[in-house]
Amino acid sequence: MIPVMPFTADPAPATGSTGNVWNWDFAIEIFPAILRAFIEVTLLVTVVGTVIAALLGLVIAILLRVLPRPLAFVLRWAANFIRMTPLVVQLLVLYYGFTWMDPLTIGFIVFGIHYATYMSEVYRAGIDSVPKGQWEATKALSMSAGRTWRRVVIPQALRSTIPSLGNYAISMFKDTPFLFVISVAEMVRVAQTIGAQTFRYTEAITIAGLIFLAASYPTALLINRLEKRLAYAN
Amino acid sequence: MPTPTDPEVPVIEFVDVQKSFGDNIVLKDLNFSVRRGERVTLIGPSGSGKTTILRLVMTLEELTGGYIFVDGEPLTHREKDGKRVAVSSKEQKKLRTRIGMVFQQFNLFPNMTVLENIIEAPIYVLGQSKAEATAKAHSLLEQVGLPDKADQHPLSLSGGQQQRVAIARALAMDPEILLLDEVTSALDPEVVGDVLNILRNVADTTNVTMLIVTHEMSFARDVSHKVMMFDGGRVIEEGAPEKIFSDPSHQRTQQFLSAVLGDA
Numbered sequence: 001m002i003p004v005m006p007f008t009a010d011p012a013p014a015t016g017s018t019g020n021v022w023n024w025d026f027a028i029e030i031f032p033a034i035l036r037a038f039i040e041v042t043l044l045v046t047v048v049g050t051v052i053a054a055l056l057g058l059v060i061a062i063l064l065r066v067l068p069r070p071l072a073f074v075l076r077w078a079a080n081f082i083r084m085t086p087l088v089v090q091l092l093v094l095y096y097g098f099t100w101m102d103p104l105t106i107g108f109i110v111f112g113i114h115y116a117t118y119m120s121e122v123y124r125a126g127i128d129s130v131p132k133g134q135w136e137a138t139k140a141l142s143m144s145a146g147r148t149w150r151r152v153v154i155p156q157a158l159r160s161t162i163p164s165l166g167n168y169a170i171s172m173f174k175d176t177p178f179l180f181v182i183s184v185a186e187m188v189r190v191a192q193t194i195g196a197q198t199f200r201y202t203e204a205i206t207i208a209g210l211i212f213l214a215a216s217y218p219t220a221l222l223i224n225r226l227e228k229r230l231a232y233a234n
Numbered sequence: 235m236p237t238p239t240d241p242e243v244p245v246i247e248f249v250d251v252q253k254s255f256g257d258n259i260v261l262k263d264l265n266f267s268v269r270r271g272e273r274v275t276l277i278g279p280s281g282s283g284k285t286t287i288l289r290l291v292m293t294l295e296e297l298t299g300g301y302i303f304v305d306g307e308p309l310t311h312r313e314k315d316g317k318r319v320a321v322s323s324k325e326q327k328k329l330r331t332r333i334g335m336v337f338q339q340f341n342l343f344p345n346m347t348v349l350e351n352i353i354e355a356p357i358y359v360l361g362q363s364k365a366e367a368t369a370k371a372h373s374l375l376e377q378v379g380l381p382d383k384a385d386q387h388p389l390s391l392s393g394g395q396q397q398r399v400a401i402a403r404a405l406a407m408d409p410e411i412l413l414l415d416e417v418t419s420a421l422d423p424e425v426v427g428d429v430l431n432i433l434r435n436v437a438d439t440t441n442v443t444m445l446i447v448t449h450e451m452s453f454a455r456d457v458s459h460k461v462m463m464f465d466g467g468r469v470i471e472e473g474a475p476e477k478i479f480s481d482p483s484h485q486r487t488q489q490f491l492s493a494v495l496g497d498a
């Protein structure tokens with residue numbers, strides 16, 4: 001993990017500007033530190049968390065379909081429990097419960113599992129939307145369960161899930177500031193620390209906000225593209 | 235002990251078959267058998283259980299009583315020490331690969347191309363090589379009159395074309411038994427003839443056993459060796475199509491046929 005380190009640049013250079021006005025020199029000076037926190041923490045947790053959540057969510061959705069009733073019931077209950085408890089609480093529980101664990105790793109696990117429970121619901125709806133006739137056709141062709149899921153059900157289920165999954169990925173991204181509760185130096189915390197040490201919050205917080213925007217907008221576009229690509233071509 | 239290839243063993247045999255959905259008993263002590271290469275058309279009023287029979291053979295419905303044999307082997311249950319025991323899923327799968335079905339709604343996989351639809355099961359179920367399966371698929375597409383559609387997606391085809399692909403997909407598995415449930419009912423009238431001609435051709439050129447449900451009585455008359463009339467969950471009359479269609483002995487059959495054939 002990246003420790004929250006004191007920011008040692010000179011505070012406002014003596015250009016006669018007041019503390020409330022935007023100072024370009026200062027903004028340019030602090031930008032690399034904030035961007036670095038963004039890439040090394042915020043983006044990393046979002047990407048790793050999304051990958052875990054997307055895969056685990058699919059596994060949960062499939063297991064809910066194929067497990068024997070009692071086991072599926074237990075799994076559903078566990079998933080509901082995780083979904084219904086706040087992310088912050090889950091971060092803190094793991095942070096204080098597993099003190100030997102790297103906080104960033106805790107971030108991956110908690111974001112991944114927490115959002116997996118949401119994504120599993122999305123997948124479940126997607127799987128339910130695959131018409132019964134498709135399952136019957138796979139049976140009439142004696143396709144194995146594995147091929148049925150891989151070649152028929154999952155591809156068709158995914159088609160309708162991509163937008164929702166993408167939106168959860170963006171939610172996760174916007175939840176990353178919660179990492180501050182387990183003292184991970186994610187971007188907003190770094191920006192805030194800079195502000196606290198220099199008594200100039202405007203530049204630091206604005207930069208953090210703009211970086212958020214600059215990242216989520218293209219992501220939304222990307223999701224849109226993917227959605228179109230997944231629509232049945234002809 | 236009869237073997238599956240023994241010509242004397244019926245390809246399909248229903249023994250005291252019962253099927254109920256909850257309290258609704260649809261089939262009651264149904265007994266009939268179909269010989270190898272025989273083409274049988276099931277007729278009967280709506281709700282008499284024709285679709286259910288086909289779906290039972292395809293194991294899409296659970297059998298609630300009695301036994302079904304395919305090539306002399308139990309499809310879902312066998313009798314053992316006086317009890318009805320389910321067969322293993324492996325045994326069932328072995329028999330199921332000999333059975334193909336064409337659905338009223340085609341049920342092609344929309345996320346795959348026409349070719350992928352056809353070669354999926356031959357490769358992954360029968361273990362054919364991709365080259366072998368692809369060559370066979372192209373010749374089947376030729377046979378159903380769609381030689382240039384291999385790379386299209388099903389939803390870009392018309393209903394009649396989709397149904398022809400579905401027929402090719404079923405035939406690619408080289409089934410012993412082909413189940414056809416009102417395969418032209420969802421089609422525009424002007425393409426019904428094409429699809430039926432393809433099936434006539436299949437009937438003429440192969441020895442596949444067919445179980446057919448259709449409202450196309452002239453097709454039934456042309457291709458079937460035997461017609462079975464269902465009512466109230468039982469076979470009330472069966473015989474050669476010429477006999478059943480022109481001189482039915484049962485009054486219910488007469489009523490049904492005059493209703494279906496109507497002004498014809």
Ligand SMILES: Nc1ncnc2c1ncn2[C@@H]1O[C@H](COP(=O)(O)OP(=O)(O)OP(=O)(O)O)[C@@H](O)[C@H]1O
Binds near residue numbers: 258278279283285287
């Ligand atoms: N999945 C199901 N659940 C409950 N009842 C069903 C189900 N499938 C069929 N049935 C009932 O079983 C009976 C026979 O239906 P089936 O579809 O086999 O009739 P059919 O002879 O094919 O009729 P049609 O000519 O209208 O297609 C009907 O009473 C129907 O309501």
Ligand SMILES: [Mg+2]
Binds near residue numbers: 284285286447
């Ligand atoms: Mg029917």
